[in-house]
Amino acid sequence: MKKVSKEKHLEIFYKMQLARDFDMKINKLVRRGFVQGMTHFSVGEEAASVGSIIHLRKDDIIFSNHRGHAQCIAKEMDINAMMAELAGKVTGVSKGRGGSMHLADFKNGNYGTNGIVGGGYALGVGTAFAQKYNNTDNITVVFSGDGATNEGSFHESVNMAATWKLPVIFFIINNGYGISMDIKKATNTPHLYTRAEAYGIPGHYVEDGNDVVKVYNEFEKIVDYVRKGNGPAIIEVVSYRWFGHSTADAGVYRTKEEVDSWKEKDPMKKYREFLVKKKIATNEELDEIVKRSEKEVDDAVEFAKNSPDPTLDIAYEDVYVD
Ligand SMILES: Cc1ncc(C[n+]2csc(CCOP(=O)(O)OP(=O)(O)O)c2C)c(N)n1
Ligand SMILES: [Mg+2]
Numbered sequence: 480m481k482k483v484s485k486e487k488h489l490e491i492f493y494k495m496q497l498a499r500d501f502d503m504k505i506n507k508l509v510r511r512g513f514v515q516g517m518t519h520f521s522v523g524e525e526a527a528s529v530g531s532i533i534h535l536r537k538d539d540i541i542f543s544n545h546r547g548h549a550q551c552i553a554k555e556m557d558i559n560a561m562m563a564e565l566a567g568k569v570t571g572v573s574k575g576r577g578g579s580m581h582l583a584d585f586k587n588g589n590y591g592t593n594g595i596v597g598g599g600y601a602l603g604v605g606t607a608f609a610q611k612y613n614n615t616d617n618i619t620v621v622f623s624g625d626g627a628t629n630e631g632s633f634h635e636s637v638n639m640a641a642t643w644k645l646p647v648i649f650f651i652i653n654n655g656y657g658i659s660m661d662i663k664k665a666t667n668t669p670h671l672y673t674r675a676e677a678y679g680i681p682g683h684y685v686e687d688g689n690d691v692v693k694v695y696n697e698f699e700k701i702v703d704y705v706r707k708g709n710g711p712a713i714i715e716v717v718s719y720r721w722f723g724h725s726t727a728d729a730g731v732y733r734t735k736e737e738v739d740s741w742k743e744k745d746p747m748k749k750y751r752e753f754l755v756k757k758k759i760a761t762n763e764e765l766d767e768i769v770k771r772s773e774k775e776v777d778d779a780v781e782f783a784k785n786s787p788d789p790t791l792d793i794a795y796e797d798v799y800v801d
Contacts (some may be wrong), residue, residue, distance in 0.1 A: 483695075488759050489768065491533055491691060492750060495525040496772040497558065498758075499747060500615035502722075504776050505548075505565060509726045511526075513780075514565045514670045518579045519547040523689070526746035527652045529553045531620065535703045540588045540606045540619040541570040542599035546652075546720070547592035550622055552584050554589045564780035568786035574796070575763035575789040596657075597630030599623060600662030602647070607711070618646040618705050625715075626657020626672050637713065641678040644710035648701055651715045652688070658724045659732035673714035681712045688716035689746040692753060 502520040509518055521528065523597035524546070532541065532553035543550045551561055556572065564571025565579050573581050583591035593599050603621035610617045615640065625634060628651055640647050651671050655662055668674075675682025680702065685697050694716055701712050723730045729736075754760040 485759055487533070487739055489764075491695070492530055492672045492754065492760070492765060493768050493772060494529045494533070494553050495691065495747060495750065496527065496548075496769055497775065498525045500547055500769075500772045500776045501552060501558070501561075501779075504780065506722065508727075508780070513783075514579070515567055516578050517545075518565065519546040519725050520720065521546050521723045523746070524652055524718040525549050525656060526694050526750070527650075527685075527688045527716045527718050528622070528647050530691040531650060531714075533695065535588070535620065537615065538588050539617050540590055540603070540610070542590050542603045542606075542621045543582075544596065544599060544620070544627065545580050545592065545594050545725075546622050547582065547622065548579070551584070551589060551592065554584070555587045556582065556589060556790060558775055558779045559782040560778045561701065563783040563786050566783040566786070567788065569789040569793065570786040574760035574793050576613060576794065597623065597627040597632040597676040600627075600630075600632045600636035603647050603649075603720045604640050604645060607645035608639060609645065610646050611643075611708075616646075616706050616708075618648065618702065618759045620650050622652065624657060625651060625653040625655065625662040625671060626665065627651075628658065628666055628674070629657075633693045637674070637678050637680070637711065640711040640730075641680045643774060644708070646705050646708065648705055650712045651713065653715050653717050654720050655711070655717075656720075656724070656732070656752050658728075663733070668773045670715060672713050675708060675713040682714065683714040683715040685714070688718035688742075689741075689744045689749055691746060710724065718746075739795040 515698045529547035536595050541554055564573055564582055567573050567575045572584055580592050599621045603619045606620040658767045672682035672684045683697055683701055685693050685760035689794055705712055746800055751765055
């Protein structure tokens with residue numbers, strides 16, 4: 480990690496912590512009926528999302544999938560409006576009409592979480608085309624899981640982006656499973672990033688995607704390459720979700736030992752050890768950040784609780800009628 484200021488390190492730590500606390504809180508609130516509908520947690524995967532998005536500019540664009548809370552937080556979504564959206568309140572980022580899988584924030588370049596697996600790829604090719612057509616040096620990053628890369632849309636989108644040299648990064652968080660399907664049973668190659676070769680573009684791999692420093696370093700190179708107009712790239716980052724696929728998952732397809740072994744590789748723990756060992760921050764300083772993050776999440780819950788429900792007429796806003 481070259482020339483990274485203490486402030487930047489603490490920003491990364493804070494955003495990872497906020498993503499962690501947000502999902503831990505939601506996991507409790509779902510059971511109390513505060514959050515309706517299906518929700519997917521990225522606890523355990525914070526390093527992948529924050530270590531990458533930290534390199535983006537405000538007007539660079541991201542697309543998320545169903546597991547996008549950490550990416551929204553990394554891209555500066557207002558935490559109150561995000562919480563309110565999950566609670567279905569009118570103060571939510573999508574006026575309470577969408578919930579967890581319809582969190583968008585255009586002013587910060589966040590084109591939304593998405594319930595359609597593989598749904599972000601072609602959209603990202605579209606915004607990257609616009610970025611290039613309009614002679615900007617902005618880029619698009621499309622986040623997806625491992626499972627999504629077996630959708631036809633992945634291959635069609637990467638092919639078009641490669642052919643037209645569009646400024647888009649296909650960011651694969653390989654957490655080993657698509658719901659209960661082990662990725663090793665769903666595809667015939669040990670890695671997903673090697674697919675880049677078939678399209679004549681670079682493929683990058685971060686084996687320890689729980690190490691935010693490794694993600695940060697690798698992604699920095701890719702952003703530089705893509706921003707300079709060299710065309711798209713693929714990156715595969717290996718991580719693991721601690722919780723079930725969604726709020727409805729009995730988790731019978733993986734063992735407790737496997738889950739526990741990944742909890743040992745906690746990205747928060749790893750980063751804390753790094754920061755303390757390198758004397759970038761003290762444990763006390765980091766504890767303060769944890770406290771601040773927990774309070775912000777608690778305040779967001781209060782904000783959401785005290786916000787009104789949407790009225791029926793809001794359902795007819797922001798839709799095309801002709
Ligand atoms: C087009 C489509 N097919 C199937 C589903 C059901 N579904 C939701 S999430 C998911 C698995 C996605 O796995 P992966 O891409 O690895 O992401 P992860 O959940 O592991 O983060 C599936 C099959 C869906 N939402 N959309
Ligand atoms: Mg997966």
